[in-house]
Amino acid sequence: MGDWQGDTLLKQLYTDTAAQHSLSFAEEGQDRSQGRTLLQQLIGIFPSNDSDEVKLLETVDCGTYIRKRIELSASPYSSFAAYVLIPKHLTTPAPAVIAIHGHGYGSREIVGLLPNGEADLNTPGIHQHYAVQLVNRGLITIAPDVIGFGERRLAEDMARNAEVANSCDSLSSRMLLMGKTLAGFRVHEILKVVDVLSEMPEVDAERIGIMGFSGGALIAYLTAVLDQRIRATVLTGFTNTYQxxxxxxxxxxxxxxxxxxxxxDLPQWIGLIAPRPLFVEGGKSDPIFPLQGVEQAITQLQQIYLQHHVEEQFAYDLFEGGHEISGRYAYDWIQKKLTIFD
Ligand SMILES: [Zn+2]
Structure with missing residues (x-):
């Protein structure tokens, strides 16, 4: 008696819930395809826009690469912009990476721009301008604006507070009531990005990868699980256990x-990416995705890849840092995985 706060209740509920885990997802076969179907149902299904129409908004010469801004649409009710960074002097179709930002001011944060679109000449923040790092390794890099951030905050949120950080609360809470999730809609849009990339003449459609940071890593892993066209995945500042x-x-x-x-648990869901290549990166001092949980998740993912006899397709890096991207091994890893097929 005396536990008024409910902390014990939550802990016990999780223990009871974990005891019910019925799908191991360990072996290739029925359970894994069931896992993917289940995941699609859990995140929700959204109406599609069948058109692959892409509108070019701007083209900027950035020295070593060309930066285009395009507009596309995955749903009849909304469209979105994305930056496409294309290395100069390509002679053959090149590998491509979808770079998904986390909470912040949107795609500009990862392509080296300030919120107003001007060049960001400051020391890069936690996103490390990582799309620029990828394009400078010869990878065509597309950075879509994730709904709820930057220009894609809701007008009603902006009317109440022009400085509102994001519209995650407004979008999520109402979608949940309608049996859908914000993560589900974000994945729905990224699947359209894969369609559009596959049609670009500069892109080798057999060599498309994905890299996400934090909330962007959530979208990256869900997309990689659901779409076999994703050949290599990097997850930064996210991989952990639920508990x-x-x-x-x-x-x-x-x-x-x-x-x-x-x-x-989360590592088993992420493990549905196997046997395709996966790289997990985490800062040892990340306060919201703690080291202990990353280490447990890495151990479980190693086991899953071992069970698929492809242990060499899983790699990780735990670096001295917080909730941020490092990229010290991840950038070269994805470049190699998309350039040289094992
Ligand atoms: Zn959010």
Whole structure:
């Protein structure tokens, strides 16, 4: 008696929930395809825009690469912009990476721009201008604006507070009531990005990868699980166990997919990417995706890749740092995985 706060209740609920995990996702076969189908149902299904029409908004010569801004649409009700960074002097179709930003001011944060579109000449922040790092390794890099951030914050949120950080709360809470998730819509849009990339003459459609940071890594892993066209995946500042991160530390509501923890823990869901290549990166001092949970997740992912006899396709880097991108091994890893097929 005497536990008024409910902390014990939450802990016990998680223990009881974890005890019910019914799908191991370990072996290739029925359970894994069931896992993918289940995941699609859990994140929700959204109406599609069948048109692959792409509008060119601007083209800028950035010295070593060309930066285009395009507009595309995955749903009949909304469109979105993306930066496409294309290395100069390509002679053959090149590998491409979808770079998905986390919470912040949108795609400009990862292509070296300030929120107003001017060049960001300051020391890069936690996103490390990572799309520029990728294009400078010869990878065509597309950085879509994720809904809820920057220019894609809701007008009603902006009317209340022009400085509102994001629209995750407004979008998530209402979608949840309608049986859908914000993560699901974000994935829906990234799947359209894969379609559009595959049609670009500069892109080798057999060599498309994805790299996401934090909330962008959530979208990256969900997309990689659901779409076999993704040949290599980098997840930064995200991989963990539910108990050590999402269920233990305050996170944005956009991380919560109703019922997902009933079936498996986060490493098993991420493990549905196997046997395709996966690189996990984490800062040892990341306060919201703690080291202990990353290490547990890495151990479980190593086991999953071992069970698929492709242990060499899983790699990781734990670096001295916080909730941020390092890239010290990840950039070269994805460049190699998309350039040289094992
Ligand atoms: Zn969010």
């Amino acid at each position: 050590d991160s999402i269920l233990h530390i305050h996170h944005c509501i956009c991380n919560y997919i109703p019922g997902q923890a009933v079936y498996a």
